[in-house]
Amino acid sequence: MSPLPVDLKILDYRLPTVRIFSPDEDAVIDRLAMMIEQRPALFKGMDVAMNYAEDLPNEFDQQVIEEFLVAHGVNVVARTTGEGNVLAFTASAKSQKSVPDEVISKSLRSGQRIYSKGSVVILGSVSSGAEVLAEGSIHVYGELHGRALAGVQGDRNAAIFTQSMDAELVSVAGVYRTGDQLDEGSKGNACSVMLDGDSLSFQSITQ
CATH class of the missing domain: 2.160.20.70 (Pectate Lyase C-like)
Incomplete structure (x- = not known):
């Protein structure tokens, strides 16, 4: 497990993937805010997949995390398994046609x-x-x-x-x-x- 609550990786041949490890939603959002503040040009308009650790509790609110990213200009277009295989494309990806053509x-x-x-x-x-x-x-x-x-x-x-x-x-x-x-x-x-x-x-x- 990563020592950080969240990181950004490319898994296999997929989109850049935001990987969430911590069950502490506030810690995840704080870390994401710091990453975006440090490199705003990197995240602006970036298409990303979301990857949530399997041991996160059921009450962990994925929507809060994704809404935070969208509010900061990041396009959440897919959710993936731990190996980077796409589980599903998000509704925003389908409506905005963010998936590569x-x-x-x-x-x-x-x-x-x-x-x-x-x-x-x-x-x-x-x-x-x-x-x-x-x-x-x-x-x-x-x-x-x-x-x-x-x-x-x-x-x-x-x-x-x-x-x-x-x-x-x-x-x-x-x-x-x-x-x-x-x-x-x-x-x-x-x-x-x-x-x-x-x-x-x-x-x-x-x-």
């Missing part, structure tokens, strides 16, 4: 290029020389070595998520950085890339 089950090789009119999930890696363009967000649950361009039609709420950042280029709504301009702390690590004003913000996904 396209899933690519294979890695992209050098020279391959895909374009998505919504958000896209790539379950493998993106090799050097490959390119992903999406009008929404890009989720790469392998390694990102190629080019990733999110929000290509100007969606400033789009973001890029990857398990391992080593991209040749990343761009959100036309604001870009090349590989030699990447944030040093993000290289080789799970992170998100999103707009913070008129510049790109790199945030660690693991809390």
